[in-house]
Amino acid sequence: MSNFSKSASLNVARLIYLLVCVCAGIALAYNLEGSSYIWVGTVGGLVVASFFMLVESLTKTYTIRGFSTGTFGLLVGLFCAWLLTRLGISDLLMLLFSDVITEKVNFTLAFDTVLFSSFGFLGTVIALRSSQDDFAVVIPYVRFRQDRSMGRPLLLDGDVIMDGRIPAVLKSGFLDRNIVVPRFVLDELQVMSNSPSAGRRQRGQRGLECLETLQELKDVRVSIHDSKAESSDDSHVAHLLQISSIINAQILTTDDNLTKVARLQRIDVLNLNDINEALKPKVEVGSRLSLPLVRTGKDDHQGVGYLPDGTMIVVNQAVSKIGTTQTVTVISTINTTGGMMVFADLDESAESSN
Numbered sequence: 001m002s003n004f005s006k007s008a009s010l011n012v013a014r015l016i017y018l019l020v021c022v023c024a025g026i027a028l029a030y031n032l033e034g035s036s037y038i039w040v041g042t043v044g045g046l047v048v049a050s051f052f053m054l055v056e057s058l059t060k061t062y063t064i065r066g067f068s069t070g071t072f073g074l075l076v077g078l079f080c081a082w083l084l085t086r087l088g089i090s091d092l093l094m095l096l097f098s099d100v101i102t103e104k105v106n107f108t109l110a111f112d113t114v115l116f117s118s119f120g121f122l123g124t125v126i127a128l129r130s131s132q133d134d135f136a137v138v139i140p141y142v143r144f145r146q147d148r149s150m151g152r153p154l155l156l157d158g159d160v161i162m163d164g165r166i167p168a169v170l171k172s173g174f175l176d177r178n179i180v181v182p183r184f185v186l187d188e189l190q191v192m193s194n195s196p197s198a199g200r201r202q203r204g205q206r207g208l209e210c211l212e213t214l215q216e217l218k219d220v221r222v223s224i225h226d227s228k229a230e231s232s233d234d235s236h237v238a239h240l241l242q243i244s245s246i247i248n249a250q251i252l253t254t255d256d257n258l259t260k261v262a263r264l265q266r267i268d269v270l271n272l273n274d275i276n277e278a279l280k281p282k283v284e285v286g287s288r289l290s291l292p293l294v295r296t297g298k299d300d301h302q303g304v305g306y307l308p309d310g311t312m313i314v315v316n317q318a319v320s321k322i323g324t325t326q327t328v329t330v331i332s333t334i335n336t337t338g339g340m341m342v343f344a345d346l347d348e349s350a351e352s353s354n
Contacts, residue, residue: 014053021049070124077123081116089115151176153249155225157240158185160253160272162207169272170220175252177220181211182243184236186224237261244268276309283311283342287330291315291344293322313342321346 022045029041093111154176160166161181170177189211192204215222225243237258244251244267251262251269262269283289291305296319303318305328315321315328328344335341 014056017053018046018049021045066128069127073123073125073127074120075123076127077119077121078116080123081119084115084119085112151178153178153180153247154270155180155182155240155244155247155249155251156185157236157251157253157255157258158188158207159255159258161185161189161210162203163254163272164206164210165272166210166252167213167217169275170214170217175270176250177217179214179220179222180225180243180247180249181222182240183224183226184239186211188236241265241267279309283307283313283330283333283340285330285332288347289313289328289330289344290325291328292325293318295322311340311342313344315344315346318346 022042025041025043025045025048026038027041029037029039029044033040089111156166156179169175170179189204189207192200193208195201195204211222214220225247240251240258241262243249244262249268251258251267252272253259253269254272256271256273259269259271259274289307291307291313293303293305293315295304296302297304297314301317301319303315303322303326305313305315305326307313313328313330315326316331318326318328327347329347330342330344332343333340334343
């Protein structure tokens with residue numbers, strides 16, 4: 001469901017609720033006091049509806065996951081309070097403070113009310129602060145998770161969206177297709193797409209186009225997460241880590257610093273650059289490769305070709321072979337800051353067989 005249609009549905013639900021409260025107030029006032037007090041029922045219905053709509057607006061970021069988690073914590077807290085009442089705590093207190101407590105019934109009622117409300121509150125708060133793994137300890141084999149049919153949520157940061165390779169990777173089927181994009185990342189892309197700087201504007205527009213492509217993919221579900229940071233001072237990295245913990249998602253990024261921080265905090269993170277590096281063909285001394293030669297090298301006798309991943313290979317005595325595909329043997333490799341440099345010779349056995 002798009003954000004627009006969701007907002008329209010919520011407005012319709014609010015309007016229907018408001019009308020129901022007003023009608024109920026009118027009916028109640030008419031039956032109890034007569035037609036002259038209908039205005040009282042109307043005002044009362046509006047007040048009740050306004051109160052609960054205010055509560056709804058204050059909890060707009062509260063999801064069904066949080067509601068179910070809080071309810072579970074409330075039940076645990078009430079159960080603990082009930083166990084304490086079975087131990088006769090109130091009777092013990094009345095025995096110890098018999099000189100002060102004169103009304104047994106009133107004291108028991110007040111004590112039970114405070115006990116149940118306090119433990120219910122503590123249970124709810126502790127449950128909301130707990131992670132999903134904590135629930136698995138309390139209830140073995142049961143976890144509060146999103147729909148498993150789409151796989152584990154994959155949380156995207158701005159860098160990996162602007163990278164542009166995500167649609168192709170998801171089409172390959174190697175990653176789960178349950179995509180989650182934080183609201184602040186979407187806002188950041190929108191701001192960048194309107195930037196006066198040509199470079200930032202191009203990156204922002206590429207990110208938005210990437211998200212549009214993801215939404216058009218048949219088997220990919222893209223959802224926007226509206227969670228806010230716990231503190232206004234939290235950085236984007238801290239906010240991403242918070243969301244990942246809340247929804248039990250893997251983070252997908254190309255940011256090396258985010259990758260390091262997430263791994264230090266034992267949060268699952270996938271770096272697209274690491275995947276790309278792992279898929280590169282291993283070029284070692286003695287390897288034989290079939291290589292298209294496309295241009296001359298630095299020296300007059302050299303020919304240059306490229307592997308599918310962009311690795312450049314300089315072939316000695318191959319200038320006359322440019323424009324053809326030759327079998328070459330790697331003779332040396334040099335790692336530089338710009339990548340690996342590979343030198344090779346034409347394979348003599350292949351030439352003799354031709």
